[in-house]
Structure formats: C-alpha cells, structure tokens
Amino acid sequence: MKSAATAVSTIVALVLFRALCGDAKTVISVDDVQSIRVDLDLSNVARKVDERFxxxxxxxxxxxxxxxxxxxxxxxxxxxxxxxxxxxxxxxxxxxxxxxxxxxxxxxxxxxxxxxxxxxxxxxxxxxxxxxxxxxxxxxxxxxxxxxxxxxxxxxxxxxxxxxxxxxxxxxxxxxxxxxxxxxxxxxxxxxxxxxxxxxxxxxxxxxxxxxxxxxxxxxxxxxxxxxxxxxxxxxxxxxxxxxxxxxxxxxxxxxxxxxxxxxxxxxxxxxxxxxxxxxxxxxxxxxxxxxxxxxxxxxxxxxxxxxxxxxxxxxxxxxxxxxxxxxxxxxxxxxxxxxxxxxxxxxxxxxxxxxxxxxxxxxxxxxxxxxxxxxxxxxxxxxxxxxxxxxxxxxxxxxxxxxxxxxxxxxxxxxxxxxxxxxxxxxxxxTEVLKAEVLTNSGPKKAIRVYLHCTNRKSTHYRQGAVTLFALNLNKNEATISLPTHLANSTIEAFVLQSAEASEHSLYSRSVKLNGEVLMMVDDRTLPPLEGRELQPGEHIKLPGFSFAFYVLIEARAPVCK
CATH class of the missing domain: 3.20.20.80 (Glycosidases)
Known part of the structure; x- marks a missing residue:
C-alpha cells in the first residue's frame, strides 16, 4: 500500500481528469476516488468452462x-x-x-x-x-x-x-x-x-x-x-x-x-x-x-x-x-x-x-x-x-x-x-479456468465495482505459464483504485482499459470504443488492429476510470493451477 501522502499526491495529479458522463468542467475530488481492495485465490480452480464459452x-x-x-x-x-x-x-x-x-x-x-x-x-x-x-x-x-x-x-x-x-x-x-x-x-x-x-x-x-x-x-x-x-x-x-x-x-x-x-x-x-x-x-x-x-x-x-x-x-x-x-x-x-x-x-x-x-x-x-x-x-x-x-x-x-x-x-x-x-x-x-475473486471493500449502497478472475488464455504465447487475468467493471462515474493482495502487489501487470470513444455527457451512447486511449477500428476489411496492453510499473495501483471496464493480466502471478 502507498503512504497517505503518496495517495493524496496521486489524486492531485488526476485533478484535471474529467468524469466521463459529467459536465466537462467537473473534476475529481479526493472524496470521488474509490479505494477498492480485492482478494484473489490462485490455488484452486472453482469452475471450468468450454473453450467455446x-x-x-x-x-x-x-x-x-x-x-x-x-x-x-x-x-x-x-x-x-x-x-x-x-x-x-x-x-x-x-x-x-x-x-x-x-x-x-x-x-x-x-x-x-x-x-x-x-x-x-x-x-x-x-x-x-x-x-x-x-x-x-x-x-x-x-x-x-x-x-x-x-x-x-x-x-x-x-x-x-x-x-x-x-x-x-x-x-x-x-x-x-x-x-x-x-x-x-x-x-x-x-x-x-x-x-x-x-x-x-x-x-x-x-x-x-x-x-x-x-x-x-x-x-x-x-x-x-x-x-x-x-x-x-x-x-x-x-x-x-x-x-x-x-x-x-x-x-x-x-x-x-x-x-x-x-x-x-x-x-x-x-x-x-x-x-x-x-x-x-x-x-x-x-x-x-x-x-x-x-x-x-x-x-x-x-x-x-x-x-x-x-x-x-x-x-x-x-x-x-x-x-x-x-x-x-x-x-x-x-x-x-x-x-x-x-x-x-x-x-x-x-x-x-x-x-x-x-x-x-x-x-x-x-x-x-x-x-x-x-x-x-x-x-x-x-x-x-x-x-x-x-x-x-x-x-x-x-x-x-x-x-x-x-x-x-x-x-x-x-x-x-x-x-x-x-x-x-x-x-x-x-x-477456461475460473478462479475466485472477491471485492473486500466497495463503498456505497450499490456495489459499483465488479471483478472476476480466470487463468489467462493458455493459447496466448505472449504470456508465461501461471498468468491470470482479472477483469473489472466500474459502474460509477468516479475513478476507482484497486489494490491487489500483498503477494501480487509487485507483479508486472498489462492493462487493457476500454472506455467510450467520446468524452461528452453522451459518452455512454457511443458506438465506438477506446482501448488505452486509442479508438479501435479495423485497419482494412481483412485486418484487425493490434490490441496492445499498457504495462503498469511494479507496485503501481490499478486505476479503473469511471464508467469503464478493463482486463488486467498479472503476468508474474505464477498460479499453480494455471500452469
């Protein structure tokens, strides 16, 4: 966990971030940022689904x-x-x-x-x-x-x-x-x-x-x-x-x-x-x-x-x-x-x-x-x-x-x-392997942050064995900071954050989407764009913007059930 001073400085650095569905002049205050802790169990496969799930x-x-x-x-x-x-x-x-x-x-x-x-x-x-x-x-x-x-x-x-x-x-x-x-x-x-x-x-x-x-x-x-x-x-x-x-x-x-x-x-x-x-x-x-x-x-x-x-x-x-x-x-x-x-x-x-x-x-x-x-x-x-x-x-x-x-x-x-x-x-x-993930702190009367955990797709040659994929949804307009368990806090993470391609009050009605800030579209009729993640620094908190969903690949999780 970062110190309180570091956390405050991080929030101040984000003060110009606009809420996706709010007024263009609205900024995020200290009280607007949610702090979420999640527990991840990498020792047991809870379910397994068809590869054509x-x-x-x-x-x-x-x-x-x-x-x-x-x-x-x-x-x-x-x-x-x-x-x-x-x-x-x-x-x-x-x-x-x-x-x-x-x-x-x-x-x-x-x-x-x-x-x-x-x-x-x-x-x-x-x-x-x-x-x-x-x-x-x-x-x-x-x-x-x-x-x-x-x-x-x-x-x-x-x-x-x-x-x-x-x-x-x-x-x-x-x-x-x-x-x-x-x-x-x-x-x-x-x-x-x-x-x-x-x-x-x-x-x-x-x-x-x-x-x-x-x-x-x-x-x-x-x-x-x-x-x-x-x-x-x-x-x-x-x-x-x-x-x-x-x-x-x-x-x-x-x-x-x-x-x-x-x-x-x-x-x-x-x-x-x-x-x-x-x-x-x-x-x-x-x-x-x-x-x-x-x-x-x-x-x-x-x-x-x-x-x-x-x-x-x-x-x-x-x-x-x-x-x-x-x-x-x-x-x-x-x-x-x-x-x-x-x-x-x-x-x-x-x-x-x-x-x-x-x-x-x-x-x-x-x-x-x-x-x-x-x-x-x-x-x-x-x-x-x-x-x-x-x-x-x-x-x-x-x-x-x-x-x-x-x-x-x-x-x-x-x-x-x-x-x-x-x-x-x-x-x-x-x-296909479903693991257990639980939100330990989720402020407010409604649970606005929802998380799920799987082994990373084993057919992906980009990631080493034992990697896991956490995917999360933020149903709130405010940014959320997600803290991982201590033994995973320093793992290298590749983030794939999906947000509306528009930043206006009508953003949720957009028919286009951005991946890590870049609008996704086909290169041509036979070519899809590269879907590239953004690597987070070890120890860096996961920041999930308001009204967004994302996939986080914990590359060094070394989950025994995912090998």
Whole structure:
C-alpha cells in the first residue's frame, strides 16, 4: 500500500481528469476516488468452462429473403468471425419455427429475363460454384466465394430496409412463413467453415402432425441434403417453446417436447455423419411459473437425448428500459437468481447435465434502441460472461453477430461495435479456468465495482505459464483504485482499459470504443488492429476510470493451477 501522502499526491495529479458522463468542467475530488481492495485465490480452480464459452448467433431472420445470406460471404464479416474462434455459431431464433426447407435441385436455373440486376447475376454465379464443388475441400472454395464489393454494398443498403420490415413483424407478433433452399444452407455452412466456427442449426419444431407430435419429414429432407454434402454440424429443435401458443396458436407441453427431441435423436443416430453430433435444447425463455414446469417435464422425457440444456436470458424489455438499467448492479444481479433456478431444476431431474445460455443479450424484443448497440451495453455483456462462468454455465451464445434488431456485434455496414471489441479482448485474454475473486471493500449502497478472475488464455504465447487475468467493471462515474493482495502487489501487470470513444455527457451512447486511449477500428476489411496492453510499473495501483471496464493480466502471478 502507498503512504497517505503518496495517495493524496496521486489524486492531485488526476485533478484535471474529467468524469466521463459529467459536465466537462467537473473534476475529481479526493472524496470521488474509490479505494477498492480485492482478494484473489490462485490455488484452486472453482469452475471450468468450454473453450467455446463465448459463442455467437446469426438470427434466422437473415434467411427470410435468401439473397441476404450472401452477406455471409463478406471478407470483412469472415475476418471478424474468425477472430472469435473457437466458438459455436448458432443459427436460430424466432424465425426458425416459421421456415421450411424447400429444395430446388442441385443446379439452380438462371432467370431468362435479360434485364437481371448485378445482384441476380452474381448470386446465380455463386450458386453455380456451389453446384459444381464438393465442399469438403474449403481452401479454394472460401476464396472463390468472397462477395464482390459492388454486390456487398448493394446488399447492405437493401438490408437496412429488410431490418425495418423484420422489426415491424416482431412488434406486431405476426410471423410470415418462409422457404429456403440448398443455396442458403451452402452459404451458411461455407461461412461457418471458412471462419472456423462450429455450426449449430435450429430446426423448425412447429411443423406438427394432427396428433400434435413433431412432423420430422422436412427435417429429414434437410438432414439428407447436409449429409450428402458431408456438412459437419450440430442441431437444435425449436426456439422458445413456451411462446408457441402466443406466436402460432399451438401449445406443446414439456412431455411432448421431450418426446420430439427423442425422435430427432433417433433420426440422428441412424445417420453415418450425425450419430455423434450435438443436440441442444429446449431453448426455453427464462424458466418461471409454467415455463419452469415445461422445463422439468421436458427433462423427464428428453434429457437423455440432449447434449446440453439450453435456456435464454435477457435482463430487460428493450421497449421500456433505460440507461440506468444498464448500469444498475441490482439488475445485473438478477442473472445469478435465474442461473441458480435453472441449475436447481436441471440438477433435480438430470444431475450433471451441462447448461448453456443458448441465446442471450441485454434486452429482449430485438434489443433497446440506442443502448444495446452502444458502449453502455458492454457492462451487461462483460458482467454476464463473468457471472455465468463463475456459476457454472458452460457456454454463452451471444444474440447476435449479424441480424435484425439492435443487439448485434457488427452494424449494418459490417463494422464492429463496442461489444465486438469487448468480446475479442475476452477471447484473447481469458482462459477456461475460473478462479475466485472477491471485492473486500466497495463503498456505497450499490456495489459499483465488479471483478472476476480466470487463468489467462493458455493459447496466448505472449504470456508465461501461471498468468491470470482479472477483469473489472466500474459502474460509477468516479475513478476507482484497486489494490491487489500483498503477494501480487509487485507483479508486472498489462492493462487493457476500454472506455467510450467520446468524452461528452453522451459518452455512454457511443458506438465506438477506446482501448488505452486509442479508438479501435479495423485497419482494412481483412485486418484487425493490434490490441496492445499498457504495462503498469511494479507496485503501481490499478486505476479503473469511471464508467469503464478493463482486463488486467498479472503476468508474474505464477498460479499453480494455471500452469
């Protein structure tokens, strides 16, 4: 610990630091700086998560008009996706239960209309590539299928209009049925394979028989096509079955849902390719009241069929939430309550079954406009990653990488938003082993400083064995000084501090982010910037600015469980 005199001098040196969300003339006083002590336990691994813990989704609404699946051939989007591996790529959502596979034959016929647009011509040429290629050799395919700039720009402009149409559909609660062809599957699989993501495809569970059992005939048609192309992938069946009655006027109880999964599992067992593939479900909304009963009944009949139990979580309603909700520790703490409820239910019926957050983001209903795609959303996202791992969730799938709504990781121009950069840093710095970290002093009625601790990602060659990564969130406008335990106080620390790219009173609404003072942006469509930390001097206190979050790599921690 520094002496009182040294501490005061440090504060005086910071007197010109402006509070991120305060008046530009406001300065930090002695009373504004919080002193936080944390305890770190490096002797024991509390939990271990899947190496694909942070995963991403593409909303099935992208397939509502098949031409927009061509966006997945964008070199920029592939570059961004590849940087997040290892990860699952879930293709699903509300629209999956309103879409049907409609094969049109291996070869796609060109329209005879000589006035076809560039979009139609390019799309047809891409289809011809797929028709003549065996996609088991993706090295050449990935290059040949890249989206030409002219076509990419046209699709991006048209996608803005399509997004508005899909949002209107969501608001009205009226979902149009859609059909998709082999071409859409090819594009999806090519994107996953070229990016190195493990694809999970969501099948339509609302195709029902007269006895209200799942009609598997269309899914079997799709499976046969994927098998003929030797596509390696996993599966889901249905999205949020607790809302089927509201969305489609069909009620499916937990017992029948479990039977439907058993049926799909039997079909997969008969496949030479998919007999050992993953099957995940039931992708239920936050279990409470009747939803909790649905989950229990589902597990009683279908637990043996699934690889992991999936459920969905959002903190707030995107239509009536506020900036304050995104920064409220009490709102963030509601996640722990929900996770514990799900674990209690699953453990009572199927002990040891892995549990995933199969779809999650900040606000449901497509996200909160002006919040879910801005800097402030990072507080909910990073805290969810820390808390979910701490409580034993094995995989967290972010809604969405690309798709309709406002909770995406990349914008309509396919440029990365703040939550993308946060996710990328998490991937690079945070390992699978969860360690214990506890805030010993946290002033005020609300716990504004939240900390989590993992072994540093062992695949990073930049750090020596035994390094640990502490990540922290400051939900307060005032700077915090974090003191480490004595035996770590002199460790070399590399800091990665993320702040809004703007310093005005609207900073939390920024769609850009700074890393250690430098605004993050792609160098070009195929190149990400170097994400460089700032080395702190041995003995130097960790200073976490107001309204920021950061990763601190303790390079010389020498944690025995991280070697």
């Amino acid at each position: 942070l995963s991403v989704a593409i909303d099935a609404s992208l397939i509502a008009e098949e031409k927009f699946m061509n966006l997945l051939n964008s070199p920029k989007l592939r570059t961004l996706a590849k940087a997040l591996i290892p990860a699952f790529l879930r293709f699903g959502g509300t629209k999956q239960d309103f879409m049907k596979f409609n094969p049109r034959g291996r070869y796609f016929q060109a329209r005879e209309n000589s006035s076809r647009s560039v979009l139609e011509i390019e799309t047809h040429q891409t289809r011809q590539h797929f028709s003549s290629l065996q996609l088991s050799n993706f090295g050449n395919v990935c290059k040949r299928l890249e989206l030409p700039p002219l076509l990419e720009n046209q699709l991006k402009q048209e996608w803005v209009l399509q997004s508005n149409t899909l949002l209107k559909e969501e608001l009205e609660g009226k979902y149009k049925k859609t059909k998709f062809s082999e071409y859409a599957l090819d594009l999806l699989y090519a994107f996953a394979n070229c990016s190195g993501l493990d694809l999970i495809f969501g099948l339509n569970a609302l195709l029902r028989t007269s006895e209200n059992t799942w009609d598997s005939s269309n899914a079997e048609l799709l499976l046969k096509y994927c098998e003929s192309r030797q596509y390696v992938m996993s599966w889901e069946l249905g999205n949020e079955p607790n809302s089927y009655e509201k969305k489609a006027g069909i009620r499916v109880d937990g017992y029948q849902l479990g039977q439907d999964f058993v049926h799909l599992h039997q079909i997969l067992q008969e496949s030479t390719i998919y007999n050992s593939s993953g099957l995940y479900g039931p992708d239920i909304s936050q279990p409470r009241d009747h939803r909790k009963d649905l989950l229990t009944r589902f597990l009683e009949t279908g637990a043996e069929a699934i690889t992991a139990c999936t459920w969905h979580h959002y903190y707030v309603n995107g239509r009536d939430t506020s900036l304050e909700d995104f920064l409220d520790p009490h709102v963030l703490d509601t996640l722990a309550t929900k996770i514990n409820e799900v674990f209690e239910t699953v453990e009572s019926v199927s002990p040891g079954k892995k549990i995933w957050l199969g779809e999650t983001s900040s606000a449901y209903g497509g996200g909160a406009v002006g919040l879910s795609d801005t800097f402030v959303a990072g507080f909910m996202w990073l805290d969810k990653l820390g808390l979910a791992a701490k409580l034993g969730v094995d995989v967290v799938i972010r809604q969405v990488l690309i798709g309709s709504g406002t909770y995406h990781l990349v914008d309509d121009n396919l440029d990365p938003l703040p939550d993308y950069w946060l996710s990328l840093l998490y991937k690079r710095l945070v390992g």
